[in-house]
Every structure is written in structure tokens, then in C-alpha cells.
Amino acid sequence: MSQQTEDQGLNLPNPAEMAKTYAEVAQRASRIITQYMEKKAKDGVEAPSDEMGVARAFMDLSARLMANPYKLAQTQMNMMWDYFSLWQGSMMKMMGMPGAAPVAAPAKGDKRFKDEDWEQHFLFDFVKQSYLIAARHIHDTVAGTEGLDESTQQKVNFFTRQYIDALSPSNFALTNPEVFRETVKSHGKNLIKGLNNLLHDMNEDGQLRIRMTDTAAFEMGKNVATTPGKVVYQNELFQLIQYSPTTTEQYKKPFLIVPPWINKYYILDLRDKNSLVKWATDQGHTTFIISWVNPDEKMAQTSFEDYMLKGTIEAISQVCNQTGEDSVNLAAYCIGGTLTMTTLAYMAAKKDKRVNSATFFTTMLDFSEPGELSVFLDEGTIEGLEKKMSKRGFLEGSEMAGTFNMLRANDLIWSFVVNNYLMGKDPFPFDLLYWNSDSTRMPAAMHSFYLRNMYLENKLKEPGGITLGGVKIDITKVKTPCYFISTIEDHIAPWKSTYMGARLPSGKTKFVLGGSGHIAGIVNPPAANKYGYWTNDATDGNLPESPDDFLAGATQHAGSWWTHWHEWVTALPGGTAKVKARQPDAGPLKALEDAPGSYVKFRLDAQKQS
Secondary structure, three states: HHHOOOOOOOOOOOHHHHHHHHHHHHHHHHHHHHHHHHHHHHHHOOOOOOOOOHHHHHHHHHHHHOOOHHHHHHHHHHHHHHHHHHHHHHHHHHHHOOOOOOHHHHHHHHHHHHOOOOHHHHHHHHHHHHHHHHHHHHHHHOOOOOOOOOOHHHHHHHHHHHHHHHHOHHHHHHHHHHHHHHHHHOOHHHHHHHHHHHHEEEEOOOOOOOOOOOHOOOOOOOOOOOOOEEEEEEEEEEEEEOOOOOOOOEEEEOOEEEEEOOOOOOHHOOOHHOHHHHHHHHOOEEEEEEEOOOHHHHOOOOOOHHHHHHHHHHHHHHHHHHHHOOOOOEEEEEEHHHHHHHHHHHHHOOOOOOEEEEEEEOOOOOOOOOOOHHHHOOOHHHHHHHHHHHHHHHEEEHHHHHHHHHHHHHHHHHHHHHHHHHHHOOOOOOOHHHHHHHOOEEEEHHHHHHHHHHHHOOOOOOOOOOEEEEHHHHHHHHOOOEOOOOOOOOOOHHHHHHHHHHHOOOEEEEEEEEEOOOOOOOOOHHHHHOOOOOEOOHHHHOOOOOOOHHHHEEEHHHHHHHHHHHHHOOOOOOOOEEEEEHHHHHHOOOOOOOOOOOHHHHOHHHHHHO
């Protein structure tokens, strides 16, 4: 064992401090247990359900495995030989002899095993490799099972990975060298403090919501969402923010951003150095953004159509009113982009030409290949969600956040379990994780429509597949110049799916593939000089049928796609025309309050008792 794990002396923790911590743990535990029991007694006990069909999927898996006992026996034999090789290598290492290459090694970039003792100390190395051997064989056995339908295969693959990740030795105190050292050093105080952190994160329903950051370290308008501006319009669905100019002249065409309502808009305005809002304003754009309301039960019947008519179309009208222009440049993120393309199809049918261009960040329009999210999006799961939403009038924000976190469980769940509950540390202040934990709800009617018509039935890509505002929506009739930016590592909107959607509109389309993932690949300021992006200029306006063909003929560029987009939007007809800088409080619309406005400041966890 490394020197760090040796006895740290008799530097005992302060008895008074320990007593205070024990008392706080006992008090929190007692309160949570009492609240939980009272609620269960009041609500009655519900029978367990399998809305997602996970139990059925694994029963089917078991039947398929048992149907081929020879293959299962061969897998077990291979696993046994791997363990035999590991035991032999570990014994040689323990005796100080040079060992062979590891039987199993973590994937490059696996942060769970970054501590040097995972490799240097024979015992922790043995535990690590034992786990990796089991993980590999379990995963390969499940993934290689024949005869499962596609939906069942996706379910068993996904939840097997969740099981494997949960059982990692890094998640347990005695088998994580870093936690072990801290436990010896602090005489177990880290575990007591960790238990206190755990109880702090549980609500009265007994549900755990892991803190990813110190939320008290941030304040909207102070150190996040700080770009100066004014709320110049609001209705029951959104506030419209116009940002104060930083140049003497601005481009004539105003720039309106439509963020997703699954999250809050300030992912695009976290800090000065990575704010797309500030950067666009600094380039001379008259920048507006929609700040969606966080809905409650009174908005249960608010529909996807309302988000279009009272949301995007109303915002376009108000931006034109405020600036005196007859059209705007739009940009939209994720589900905000799905809404925006739907809006463009509606406007095309109405001969409404108030959109000069449209930019889509990681936006899905064709949902035929939604990636791992499909695990949560079959008929049974959606019916279960609808039952919950019918009682409350909305989908709780933490449920949506939990789904997304499961897609990257080691980074977004287990790393915080280790830090908060095993190491006994308080979460580190991090603006991106503050935003990630700032959940928003989904109105019941809107969310049901979105899940069923887009994900489940994939009707949006079909001409006339859905009808909104009395108009049959047909994306193929959209002739607005479009710019699509997707990211190569996106686990929420896989880039090959977004690429298929980019081929639907009939106007001139530019597709760009950025580096990194759903957030980092979009929030990628030029000053950072990270990730890069790919373009295929030979196919502008005529995208290849296959995303693989696009990438095969693409050119990689260093830096940020932001500058590339700026060149594209200003190269459109009339794109370089400028006017005197527009002040938010000098237009026809009344300035209601300072940015970031009141809608974005409502936090769901603000009501939770500490």
C-alpha cells in the first residue's frame, strides 16, 4: 500500500465537532423517516409496477440465455480463465516479480480509476481487474444474446450498464483507495459527514436528489446570467429579454434565440467568457432571447401549439415590433429547435416571411434513431408518465434530469456519490452544474404531445403528420436558409439523427459537426480554441443522403463553430447592413425589469427544506 495509506498518527478529530455532526445526522434521519412514514400512511401503499418493461425485458433475456446453455457455459469458462490469469499475475506482483500485461484495463479517460493505487498496489489492482473482467463478460453476454427484439435489446443493454456501473469498486469505501486513505486519516469522520450529506439530499418522500454543486455559491444576475439587458415583453409563457449593445452599430437584422424549455436559457449566458449571448452582442447583433416560465399545475393543459403560437411566433412579432424590422435571424437549441422548425413550417403555410434565417443547435426533427433515450420512450413508459402528469399537471423537473443523468451515470451520478457521501466533501461550486441542477417542469399536455408525436410515432418528419393551429405541418415546404450545428459525442441528440432531420427542409442548408457533446460542443467560445468542427463545403445545399458520407467528405477545422456561423449569417443577402445600436429601453416596448428577469429565477429546489 502506498505511503499515504499508512497510519496517520493519533491526530483524532475534535470530540465536540464529532458530537455536533452525530447530532445533526440523527436529527435529519429522524425527520426524514417520520415525514416519509407519514406520507406513505396518508397516500396508501401502491403495488410495484413495471411501466418501463424492464422486468419483462430481463425475463426474455434469461429465457434466451437458457436456450443456449453451451454458449453460456463457454462464456463462463472464458471468464474463469481470465480470473486464473489475473490471480497468477497478482501473485507475481505481490512477490515483487515483474508481472505480465493486465488482463483487463480501464478505458482511456475512465476517471474512476485515476488514483495511482489502482495500479501500483496489488490488492486494489486485483479488485479493479476483477471488476473489469466481470463487467466485460456480463456486457458481452447481454449484448451478444440472439433473438431479442430491438426494443428489448436496448433495454437490457442500458440497464445492464447501469448495474455494472453501480457495482464499480470505486463506489465503495473499502475498495476505493482514495476513500480508504481518507477514512483512516480522519478516523471515519468522512463517512459520518457523508451520511449527513446524504440525509441533506433526501426529501420528505425519501427520494434522493444528489447535489452536484454548491448552489449557494451562485446568484442569477450576479455570477451567472450576467449579460446586461432588459425584459421588454412577457406573457404567461415567456419573458423576452433584449441585451444592451456593446458596439456603436448593430446588424440590421435582429437575432432571436429560442432555448429549450426542458432547461433554462442561461446555459447560453453562464459567464462572460463562455456566453454565446454576450459574444453575439459583441459581434454587433441585436440579441434577444426567450426565457420560458417554469410551469405549475395551472398550466396542465398548455399545449405544444401554445408554445408555438404564444411562444415563438409571439416572440418574433415582438422582436419585429421592437426593432422595426420585417424579419429576424433565429437560433434554437435542442427541443427549442424542434419547436422552431415546426414554427417555420406553420409560417410557410401562412406565407409569413418574417424569418430571414434559422440556426439549429443539436436539434432532432427525424426521431427514428433517438439513441439511448429510446429506452425511456415506449408505449408503457409514456403511459406511466401520463398517469403521473395527470395527477400533478406537469412532469417534475427532477425526473427529467434524472433520466438525462443516467445516460452518463459515472460522470453525473457516481462521481458525486463518491465525493459527497464517501469522501464527505461538499460539492464544488461549478456554474455548469448549477445550471444542470436548476430543473424545469413540463406541462402535461405539451409533454405528452411531444413524446407521442415526435419520439414514439415520429410524425413531425411526415408531411401533414401533425396539425397545429389548423395547419398541417410540412417541414419540406420550409425554404428558409438553415444552419445546423450538431456534436459528434452528443448522447441526447445523436448527430446522425439530427443530420437526417437537416435534410428535410427544402431551402439551402448548411450542416456543421462540432466536437465534444450536447453542451460543451455548443458552449464553445472562440477564445477557448477547443474541440474544432467539420464542414463539407462541396455539398452545401445538397446534403449527402448518409451522415457517414457527409463525414467522409468533410474537412476538420480548429477552433469554434461560432465564428463560422457568424460568417454564414452575415453572408446572407443584406446580412452586413447595419443601423445605430439599439438600446432595450428606447424601443416601442416597455422595459419591465432588468435581465435575467423573474421567470428564470424560480428554482424548484428552493422550496426544499435544508
